[in-house]
Amino acid sequence: xxxxxxxxxxxxxxxxxxxxxxxxxxxxxxxxxxxxxxxxxxxxxxxxxxxxxxxxxxxxxxxxxxxxxxxxxxxxxxxxxxxxxxxxxxxxxxxxxxxxxxxxxxxxxxxxxxxx
Numbered sequence: 001x002x003x004x005x006x007x008x009x010x011x012x013x014x015x016x017x018x019x020x021x022x023x024x025x026x027x028x029x030x031x032x033x034x035x036x037x038x039x040x041x042x043x044x045x046x047x048x049x050x051x052x053x054x055x056x057x058x059x060x061x062x063x064x065x066x067x068x069x070x071x072x073x074x075x076x077x078x079x080x081x082x083x084x085x086x087x088x089x090x091x092x093x094x095x096x097x098x099x100x101x102x103x104x105x106x107x108x109x110x111x112x113x114x115x116x
Contacts, residue, residue: 019052023065036060037070046083051102053078053090061102072103 019040020033038058044051052060057073076094083089088099096108 021050021065032066034066034068036068041077042079042081044081046081046088049102051081051088053081059102072105074099074105075107 019036022030022032024030037060038054040052041055042053050062050065055077057075059071060068061071062068076092078090078092080091090097097105099105
């Protein structure tokens, strides 16, 4: 399954005001748009789910890219997320956060701001 995120651009790239995704199983035929609950700054497919992270730390998750649920907040704006060794690992401007369930996040000490 492939997702393409789109929306109405805000003043600061890559945030969107009205985030939507289009879904395809073959990259030729697309369905949608499917609306997300919150603005999106980065989207990942990790641990068999789509995860959309917002500029204020909001998190939306979806098992299929169509039905989205707000799952909590990371407490910081994330620029990259990975799943490793049973944990979601997020890197953002305030440092590194980890979560085992995408809902409850813990700051990891010892890391400085991530600038990419």
